[in-house]
Amino acid sequence: MSNAAVTAATSSRATAAGKSALARLGEAFVGRLVILIPYLWLVFFFLIPFVIVFKISLSQTAIAIPPYTPVLGFGDGLAGFFAQLKELSIDNYTWLTQDALYVNAYVTSVIVAAISTVLTLLVGYPIAYGMARAPAMLRPTLLMLVILPFWTSFLIRVYAWIGILKPEGLLNQLLLATGIISQPLIILNTYTAIFIGIVYSYLPFMVLPLYSSLEKMDYSLIEAAKDLGCPPTSAFWKITFPLSLPGVIAGCLLVFIPAVGEFVIPDLLGGSQTLMIGKTLWNEFFANRDWPVSSAVAVILLLLLIVPIMLFQRAQARAQEQDR
Amino acid sequence: MNATWSRFNITSIVLGFAFLYLPIVLLVVFSFNESKLVTVWGGFSTKWYVSLFHNQGLMDATWVTARVAVISATVATVLGTLAALTLTRYTRFKGRTLFSGMVFAPLVMPEVITGLSLLLLFVAVGLDRGFVTVTLAHITLTMCFVAVVVQSRLITFDRSLEEAAMDLGAPPVKTFFQITLPVIMPAIVSGWMLAFTLSLDDLVIASFTSGPGATTLPMKIYSQVRLGVTPEINAACTILIAVVAVGVIIASLANKRREVQRQRDEQAAQRG
Numbered sequence: 001m002s003n004a005a006v007t008a009a010t011s012s013r014a015t016a017a018g019k020s021a022l023a024r025l026g027e028a029f030v031g032r033l034v035i036l037i038p039y040l041w042l043v044f045f046f047l048i049p050f051v052i053v054f055k056i057s058l059s060q061t062a063i064a065i066p067p068y069t070p071v072l073g074f075g076d077g078l079a080g081f082f083a084q085l086k087e088l089s090i091d092n093y094t095w096l097t098q099d100a101l102y103v104n105a106y107v108t109s110v111i112v113a114a115i116s117t118v119l120t121l122l123v124g125y126p127i128a129y130g131m132a133r134a135p136a137m138l139r140p141t142l143l144m145l146v147i148l149p150f151w152t153s154f155l156i157r158v159y160a161w162i163g164i165l166k167p168e169g170l171l172n173q174l175l176l177a178t179g180i181i182s183q184p185l186i187i188l189n190t191y192t193a194i195f196i197g198i199v200y201s202y203l204p205f206m207v208l209p210l211y212s213s214l215e216k217m218d219y220s221l222i223e224a225a226k227d228l229g230c231p232p233t234s235a236f237w238k239i240t241f242p243l244s245l246p247g248v249i250a251g252c253l254l255v256f257i258p259a260v261g262e263f264v265i266p267d268l269l270g271g272s273q274t275l276m277i278g279k280t281l282w283n284e285f286f287a288n289r290d291w292p293v294s295s296a297v298a299v300i301l302l303l304l305l306i307v308p309i310m311l312f313q314r315a316q317a318r319a320q321e322q323d324r
Numbered sequence: 325m326n327a328t329w330s331r332f333n334i335t336s337i338v339l340g341f342a343f344l345y346l347p348i349v350l351l352v353v354f355s356f357n358e359s360k361l362v363t364v365w366g367g368f369s370t371k372w373y374v375s376l377f378h379n380q381g382l383m384d385a386t387w388v389t390a391r392v393a394v395i396s397a398t399v400a401t402v403l404g405t406l407a408a409l410t411l412t413r414y415t416r417f418k419g420r421t422l423f424s425g426m427v428f429a430p431l432v433m434p435e436v437i438t439g440l441s442l443l444l445l446f447v448a449v450g451l452d453r454g455f456v457t458v459t460l461a462h463i464t465l466t467m468c469f470v471a472v473v474v475q476s477r478l479i480t481f482d483r484s485l486e487e488a489a490m491d492l493g494a495p496p497v498k499t500f501f502q503i504t505l506p507v508i509m510p511a512i513v514s515g516w517m518l519a520f521t522l523s524l525d526d527l528v529i530a531s532f533t534s535g536p537g538a539t540t541l542p543m544k545i546y547s548q549v550r551l552g553v554t555p556e557i558n559a560a561c562t563i564l565i566a567v568v569a570v571g572v573i574i575a576s577l578a579n580k581r582r583e584v585q586r587q588r589d590e591q592a593a594q595r596g
Contacts, residue, residue, distance in 0.1 A: 027496050035414055035423075038407035038467065042426040045464040049441030052448050123343070126336035133333050142337065144576065149344050151517075151568050153525040155542050156561040160347035162553055163354065170350060203344060254432060261434020263528050268549065278436045285440065285532070295444070298437045305434070313428045320411075320479060 050302070057295035058088045068291045092296035102280065102297065106304065109277040112191060112266075113259035116198035120206045120255050121248065123199055128210035128247070129240075132217070143211070150204045158197055158268050165193050165269070189271025197265035198255070206251040213247030214240075246319070253312040257305055277301055348565065355558035372559040382560060385544040388455065389524060392540060396462035397519035403463065404470025404519070405512055411471065412478040430468040438465060439532030446533060453535030461533040462526065466519035473518060477511035510579055517575060521568055 059068045096102045131142045149157065164170045165188040172184040187193050217240065225235040241248075263278035270276065277297065284294040355373075359366025376382060407427055414420070430438060442461045443453070451457055485507070489499040505512075527542040534540060541564070548557055 023495060030497055031414070034406050035410045035417060038403050038410060038427075038471075039419070039423055041403055041464070041467070042407075042423070045442065045445070045460065046426050046430060049445040052444045053437075053441045056444055123340070126332075127340035130333035130337040130340075133330075134337070145341055146344070148569075148572065149348065151521050151572055152348060152565050153521075153542070153561070153568075155525065155527050155545060156351065156564065157347065159545070159549055159553070159557070159561065160351040162549070164347060164350065166553075200343070200347070203340075207340075257432040258434055261436050263434075263436050264546075278434060281436045281440065282528075291444070294440060298440050301434065302437055309429055309432060310425075312432055313425050316428050317424060320475070 053295045053298055056292055057092055057299050058090065059292050060089065060091070061290050061292050092292050093300075095293065096296055096300065101275070102277075105275045105277045105280045106300070108275050109260050110304070112194060112276060113198075113256050113262075116195050116202075116259050117252050117256045119195055120199045120202055121252060124203055124206035124210055124251065125248075127203075128207045128214055131207070131211050132214035133219075139215075146204050146207050146211075154201060155264060157201055158264055161193070161197055161200065161269060162188065165196070188269065189273055191270065191274055193269035193271075194266050194274060194276070197269040198259050198262065201265065202255040202259065205254040209250035209254065210244060210247040213244045217243050246315070250312075250315050250319070253308055253315065257308050257312065260305060261301055351558055352562045352565065355555060355562040357555050357558075360555065372555045373563075376556055376559050376563075379556070381539075382541070382544055385539050385541045388538055389541040392455065392459050392462060392530075392538075393520050393523040396459045396466060396523045397516050399459075400463045400467040400519045401470050401512060401516045404467040404515055405474050405508075407467060407471035408474035408478055411475050427468050427471050430465055431472065435526075435528035436532075439529040442529065443532040453533060454538040457533045457535070458530050458538055458540065461529050462519075462523040465526070465529060466522050469518050469522060470512075470515035473515040474508060474511045477508045481507060510582065513575065517571060520571075524564070524568075 056068055061068060127146075131139065131146070134142055162169075166172070167184045167186060167188070169188070171187070172181075175181045176184065187196075221239050221243075222235055225239060226232070230238070261278045261281075262276065263282050266274055266276040266279050267282070270279075281294050281297045281301070284290050284297060354365075356368050356370065357364075357366055358369035358371070407423075411424060411427065439461070442457075442464065446453060446457045446460075481504070485503050486499050489503050490496065494502065525542060526540075527546050530540045531543055531546075534543065541560075545557055545560060548554065
């Protein structure tokens with residue numbers, strides 16, 4: 001082999017190496033982008049807004065556009081920043097704790113959400129169990145039927161219940177016609193209507209995680225228990241229920257967390273007599289135009305929910321690890 | 325398995341599905357009601373559908389909603405797929421816990437909080453409320469749902485297919501577009517559809533982030549519902565349900581056909 005050929009060979013190998021280094025750099029760059037784009041989007045549109053909410057919750061209402069006193073900007077330089085730091089007030093928070101209306105709204109929301117969650121579990125469990133034990137051929141169809149209402153508008157599904165629950169509505173017509181009751185039941189604009197609305201709207205969120213943990217269960221365990229003389233009820237509590245616990249937890253969190261801050265259901269079905277924090281926040285913002293107080297309401301609501309949300313995130317992460 | 329599917333199981337499923345579907349069925353039935361009273365049957369009529377198409381405000385709102393939904397679902401699908409890739413492929417990087425928190429939290433976050441916080445952001449950066457802000461808000465919310473849907477498909481994805489492609493010299497980006505993307509495509513499509521319907525459906529976040537001239541259909545329906553229940557709204561809701569139902573049915577049929585095709589290919593491969 002001549003010297004020239006060797007040089008040519010080495011140089012071509014060198015370009016090849018150079019190209020692959022460049023390509024590797026490109027790939028690393030693409031990999032960074034895959035992470036960075038959604039990351040930055042969520043930081044900007046999800047995380048930073050919370051900081052702003054917190055900031056505004058410390059300001060005062062003002063007749064201006066936007067309707068609050070400016071807080072913590074660098075518009076007037078560093079000195080202005082520190083001057084504004086002194087202006088910050090926790091008045092909105094003291095206001096929230098002193099006014100019984102807000103405290104009541106928080107407490108009621110948590111109680112209503114908790115009761116609705118338990119009711120949803122009671123309604124959802126038999127459905128999920130029945131689905132998990134259905135012939136394998138039927139299961140995809142049943143699953144589809146549970147998901148389908150979720151695709152139709154939430155607002156529409158809540159609206160549909162107004163026509164059913166009204167004093168002269170379909171439920172009362174049916175009950176009166178069959179002679180079960182002689183006076184129309186007042187359901188609309190009560191907490192009962194809110195319970196019905198939440199159970200109805202959130203049922204798929206409960207059934208899906210329950211179903212996925214019940215379907216994975218090994219039913220020969222139940223048969224073994226039966227063979228050993230264990231009555232069905234105690235077999236359920238000793239085997240089925242504990243094994244479905246991850247689904248129960250995920251389902252309850254999926255219902256409870258959004259239900260605490262629910263607005264549409266208490267507003268349309270609960271009427272003006274019922275008190276829930278999502279509705280209070282909405283009214284504070286849209287009717288009173290008090291942005292700082294509604295921000296403070298939101299901050300406290302978030303603090304209430306932060307533990308359940310973290311539990312939810314951890315449950316999700318764990319489920320993901322198991323699937324892997 | 326059949327033997328254990330007891331009468332109790334069947335009853336609970338039938339009752340459960342009746343509970344889920346009866347209100348929707350009643351709503352659709354009463355949209356064809358002649359009478360103005362929503363709950364008293366006065367004979368069959370399609371007049372509410374006719375008056376619906378002459379309601380300019382409602383038609384405008386429908387057009388706004390459709391545009392917001394298509395744009396936000398499309399952008400959210402891209403961002404959500406990237407987020408899903410990040411969650412499943414990059415298990416170790418700084419701030420991963422924060423990232424997965426930011427993906428999962430919006431799924432359960434009460435809408436009033438998300439809506440208010442996004443509005444305050446838009447005010448802070450001086451963006452006028454309207455079409456753009458609603459779209460940005462919907463992208464943020466729905467990308468997380470897309471991420472969860474796509475992620476569940478990526479977890480069960482057979483990585484050896486990708487490794488084979490790369491062993492044969494395909495660069496990672498090409499591998500992604502030629503191998504990974506086609507395999508996870510059904511999940512991406514259903515993610516898009518989920519994002520589309522969520523955007524179509526949203527009242528609370530849209531009310532906070534929208535401005536004059538960008539009233540969406542749910543906002544319009546909500547303001548009319550507050551004034552009283554009318555058959556016209558029933559008709560509008562029925563059309564909305566029909567659009568979504570047709571979309572879902574087409575998607576599931578397409579899915580099934582692809583599945584059948586795949587099985588046929590597999591059998592052919594085994595025979596050959």
